[in-house]
Amino acid sequence: xxxxxxxxxxxAGRDGIQRILDLSGSFLEVTQRDMPKVPALRAKTIVSLxxxxxxxxxxxxxTAAKRLSADTMTFSVGTSSVKKGESLxxxxxxxxxxxxxxIVVRHGASGAPHQVAQWSNASVINAGDGRHEHPTQxxxxxxxxxxxxxxxxxxxxxxxVGDIRNSRVARSDIKIFAALGVxxxxxxxxxxxxxxxxxxxxxxxxxxxxxxxxxxxxxxxxIQQERIGDALFPSLREYTSRWGLxxxxxxxxxxxxxxxxxxxxxxxxxxxxxxxxxxxxxVTEQVANGVAVRxxxxxxxxxxxxxVV
Amino acid sequence: MTCLAPEALxxxxxxxxxxxxxxxxxxxxxxxxxxxxxLVVEVSPSIAVPSGAQVxxxxxxxxxxxxxxxxxxxxEPGREESETIETGSRAAALGGCTAVICMPNTDPPLxxxxxxxxxxxxxxxxxxxxxxxxxxxxxxxxxxxxAPMGELYDLGVRIFTDDGDCVxxxxxxxxxxxxxxxxxxxxxxxxxxxxxxxxxxxxxxGEWSSRLGIPGRPAAAEITIVARDLExxxxxxxxxxxxxLSTAGAADLVRAAKQQGLRVTAECTPQHITLTDAAxxxxxxxxxxxxxxxxxxxxxxxxxxLVDGTIDAIATDHAPHAPETKAVPFEQAxxxxxxxxxxxxxxxxxxxxxxxxxxxxxxxRMSWQPATIAGLGSQQGRPVAVGEPANLCVIxxxxxxxxxANESASKSRNDPWEGEKLTGRVRHTVLRGAATVINGVAQx
Numbered sequence: 001x002x003x004x005x006x007x008x009x010x011x012a013g014r015d016g017i018q019r020i021l022d023l024s025g026s027f028l029e030v031t032q033r034d035m036p037k038v039p040a041l042r043a044k045t046i047v048s049l050x051x052x053x054x055x056x057x058x059x060x061x062x063t064a065a066k067r068l069s070a071d072t073m074t075f076s077v078g079t080s081s082v083k084k085g086e087s088l089x090x091x092x093x094x095x096x097x098x099x100x101x102x103i104v105v106r107h108g109a110s111g112a113p114h115q116v117a118q119w120s121n122a123s124v125i126n127a128g129d130g131r132h133e134h135p136t137q138x139x140x141x142x143x144x145x146x147x148x149x150x151x152x153x154x155x156x157x158x159x160x161v162g163d164i165r166n167s168r169v170a171r172s173d174i175k176i177f178a179a180l181g182v183x184x185x186x187x188x189x190x191x192x193x194x195x196x197x198x199x200x201x202x203x204x205x206x207x208x209x210x211x212x213x214x215x216x217x218x219x220x221x222x223i224q225q226e227r228i229g230d231a232l233f234p235s236l237r238e239y240t241s242r243w244g245l246x247x248x249x250x251x252x253x254x255x256x257x258x259x260x261x262x263x264x265x266x267x268x269x270x271x272x273x274x275x276x277x278x279x280x281x282x283v284t285e286q287v288a289n290g291v292a293v294r295x296x297x298x299x300x301x302x303x304x305x306x307x308v309v
Numbered sequence: 310m311t312c313l314a315p316e317a318l319x320x321x322x323x324x325x326x327x328x329x330x331x332x333x334x335x336x337x338x339x340x341x342x343x344x345x346x347x348l349v350v351e352v353s354p355s356i357a358v359p360s361g362a363q364v365x366x367x368x369x370x371x372x373x374x375x376x377x378x379x380x381x382x383x384x385e386p387g388r389e390e391s392e393t394i395e396t397g398s399r400a401a402a403l404g405g406c407t408a409v410i411c412m413p414n415t416d417p418p419l420x421x422x423x424x425x426x427x428x429x430x431x432x433x434x435x436x437x438x439x440x441x442x443x444x445x446x447x448x449x450x451x452x453x454x455x456a457p458m459g460e461l462y463d464l465g466v467r468i469f470t471d472d473g474d475c476v477x478x479x480x481x482x483x484x485x486x487x488x489x490x491x492x493x494x495x496x497x498x499x500x501x502x503x504x505x506x507x508x509x510x511x512x513x514x515g516e517w518s519s520r521l522g523i524p525g526r527p528a529a530a531e532i533t534i535v536a537r538d539l540e541x542x543x544x545x546x547x548x549x550x551x552x553x554l555s556t557a558g559a560a561d562l563v564r565a566a567k568q569q570g571l572r573v574t575a576e577c578t579p580q581h582i583t584l585t586d587a588a589x590x591x592x593x594x595x596x597x598x599x600x601x602x603x604x605x606x607x608x609x610x611x612x613x614x615l616v617d618g619t620i621d622a623i624a625t626d627h628a629p630h631a632p633e634t635k636a637v638p639f640e641q642a643x644x645x646x647x648x649x650x651x652x653x654x655x656x657x658x659x660x661x662x663x664x665x666x667x668x669x670x671x672x673x674r675m676s677w678q679p680a681t682i683a684g685l686g687s688q689q690g691r692p693v694a695v696g697e698p699a700n701l702c703v704i705x706x707x708x709x710x711x712x713x714a715n716e717s718a719s720k721s722r723n724d725p726w727e728g729e730k731l732t733g734r735v736r737h738t739v740l741r742g743a744a745t746v747i748n749g750v751a752q753x
Contacts, residue, residue: 089636109638110522111592130640131522171522194519195527 004117004124008135008175024143028292041070049075050106061104064294092119123301131166138172140293144286154181159211162221163192169262187211191232219260220270250275324358328367332692333677336669344699347742365737367703374690375407375700377679380624387416392629392720398437400718402745404650405735407700408439408689414472420445420456437745443468446485450474462492467684470498486547494684498550506530511640513586513601532558539566551575555600557610564619576622579655582612594635594642595723622679625652629721647724657733703737
C-alpha cells in the first residue's frame with residue numbers, strides 16, 4: 001500500500017487487495033484468542049479525527065489499534081476546539097505537533113482526507129468522506145464475502161441496491177469488487193443513480209426483480225428518509241415496494257444467495273426484518289470482521305514488517 | 310491624485326519605439342507612437358524622441374489598445390483580506406488592462422449610489438486602471454426589488470447584474486429588461502445558473518462529480534436560464550449579456566439569437582476554454598468556480614463559439630480568495646480563481662499560438678469588443694491613432710515564461726495557472742498617457 005489509505009485505488013489493484021485480505025485473516029485469528037492482543041504497533045500513536053458521528057466505525061478502528069498495542073487518541077468534534085471555529089488545517093497541524101503516526105479521518109466533505117494527507121506527515125486513513133469513499137468498509141465487505149465464497153470471487157454476480165449517488169460505501173465497494181472479478185449491477189430509482197457512469201465497471205437497471213434472478217449477493221444500502229423532501233422518491237412505502245428486499249423477493253433468490261448491508265439498517269424499509277435475521281444475512285459478520293480488517297490496514301501502513309504475532 | 314507619482318508618471322511625453330501597431334483598423338503597421346498629455350499625438354515609422362520624453366522599448370512587440378476586462382472582483386468594500394482596489398488594479402495593469410468592470414458582489418453590494426461612488430473614487434485615487442463598477446439589478450442581489458438603476462446609471466454604471474446570484478424570477482428579470490431600456494447603453498448581464506438546479510452543487514455534474522462524490526451543477530442550469538432570458542429579451546427588446554458562458558448549449562442559443570437579431574452579447578473566461586472538470590480530480594479547491602469547469606464537449610463548444618465570434622469577449626472573472634478560505638475541503642471552499650494578470654498570455658497560448666485566432670482577432674475579444682459592451686467605446690479599445698486617448702498595451706508576443714502565483718500582484722494565490730508555461734506577455738501598459746507598467750513592473 002502507499003503511505004495513505006484514502007481510496008480503494010491506494011490498494012494497488014487485485015494483488016494489493018488480496019494481500020490485505022490475507023493479512024486480515026491472520027488478524028481474525030488473533031481477535032479470536034483468549035488474549036486478543038499483539039505488540040505489533042507498540043509505541044505507535046493513532047488519532048481518530050471524526051467530524052461526523054459514527055459509533056461503529058470509530059469503535060472498530062480504536063479496538064483494532066488497541067489490539068495492536070498502539071496508543072490511541074480520539075478527537076471528536078463535538079467536544080473540541082472545532083466548536084470554537086478551528087479550521088481542519090489548524091486542527092491537523094495541532095494534532096501533528098503532538099507527534100503521531102496515523103490519523104483516521106471521517107468527514108462529511110468528499111476529499112477532506114486527501115487534504116489532511118497533504119498537510120500531515122502521518123499516514124492518513126479514510127474512515128468515510130462525504131459521498132466519496134469508505135475503503136475499510138469495502139475491505140471488510142470483500143473479506144466477509146470471501147470467507148463464504150472465496151478465496152476467488154471471480155464471476156460472482158452482485159446487485160447493489162439503493163442510494164448509489166450519495167453512497168461512499170457504494171463507490172468503494174464497486175472498486176473493490178470489480179477488481180476482484182465480481183459482476184456488478186446497480187439498482188435503484190434513477191434519481192439515486194450517479195449522473196454519469198463513465199468509467200464505472202457496472203451495469204445499471206431500475207428493475208430489482210429481474211436483477212435478482214441471477215444474483216449471488218444482494219448488497220443493500222441504507223436509505224435516508226430526508227431524500228424524500230428533495231423529490232428523489234415519493235415515499236418510503238413506494239421505495240420498499242419497488243426496491244426493498246422484502247421476504248417475498250428474498251424467497252425468490254437463488255438458494256445460496258447472500259445478503260449484505262453496511263449498517264445501520266432501516267428494517268422494514270430497504271431490508272425486511274426476517275431477511276436481516278435470516279441465514280442469508282452476513283450483516284453481523286460484516287461488523288465482526290471490521291476489527292480484523294482495520295488491524296490489517298493499520299499494520300500494513302504503520303508496521304515495521306515484522307511477524308504479526 | 311494623492312500618492313506621490315514616480316518620474317514615469319510625471320513625464321507627460323512618452324515615445325513607444327520600435328513596435329508594430331495592431332488595433333481595430335490594422336493587422337500590423339510598423340510605427341513609433343508619441344503620447345502627450347494623455348493623447349496619441351503622432352504615429353509614424355520613426356519619431357525623434359523629444360528631450361525629457363520617456364522612451365518605452367517596443368522592439369519586436371505589438372502596440373495595441375489597452376485590454377478591457379469586463380468581469381473582475383476586487384473585493385473592496387468588504388473582503389479586503391482577499392483583494393483591494395489597489396492590489397486588483399495593479400494586477401490588472403500588469404495584465405495589460407486599461408479598464409476593468411468590477412462586479413457588484415461586495416459587502417455591502419453595489420446596489421446603492423453611495424457605495425458605487427466610493428468605489429469609483431477609490432479606483433480613481435489608485436489610478437492604475439480605469440475602474441468602472443457594475444451595479445446590482447436588485448437590492449441586496451436578492452432577486453426581488455429593483456436596485457436604483459437610474460441613480461447608478463447617472464454615476465456611469467452601464468452593466469447591471471446580480472453577479473453570482475442569478476436573477477431566477479422571470480418576472481423580475483422581465484421588469485429589469487423593461488426598466489433598463491429607458492437607460493441608453495445599459496445592459497442586463499446574467500450569471501446564468503438556475504439556483505434550483507445547482508442547489509448544493511460544487512462542480513460540473515458529470516463523470517468527475519460522480520467519481521469524486523461531489524454534488525453537481527448541471528449544464529442544463531445554464532442553458533435553461535439563457536433560453537429563458539433570450540425570450541425575455543425578445544419580449545422586451547432588452548439588451549442582454551451572458552457572463553462567463555460555459556456550455557456548448559448556451560453558445561448555440563446565443564448564436565441563433567444573434568442570427569435572429571436579438572440584442573445579445575456573451576463573454577467566456579480563459580479557464581473555461583482551457584480547463585475541464587478533470588482539473589478537480591485531486592479535490593484542489595483552486596479549480597472550484599461558478600459556473601464550474603465543464604466536461605470536454607462543453608469546453609470545445611465554448612472554444613469554438615469564441616473563435617467563430619458568437620462569444621464577443623474574454624473576461625476573467627478574476628476572483629481572489631484569501632488562502633485560508635481556500636484551504637478547506639472542496640465542498641466548503643468559495644468558488645473562483647485569479648485571472649486578470651494572466652488572461653492575455655493564457656489566451657495567446659491557447660488561441661493565437663496554435664493559429665485559431667490572429668492576434669488582432671484576439672485583441673478584438675479582449676479590448677475593443679468588451680469596451681463596446683461596457684459602454685466604454687469612446688475611451689477604450691480605440692485605434693492607436695492621432696487624437697485618440699492613450700490607453701495602450703505593449704505586448705511581447707513571442708516570449709515564453711512560466712507563471713508563479715507567488716509573484717502575483719494580487720493579495721490572493723488561488724491561481725489555476727501556477728507552473729503553467731505561457732507564450733506572450735505584457736511589457737508596458739499606458740493609462741491615459743502615463744505608464745502604469747514598464748518592462749513588466751508596475752510603476753506604483
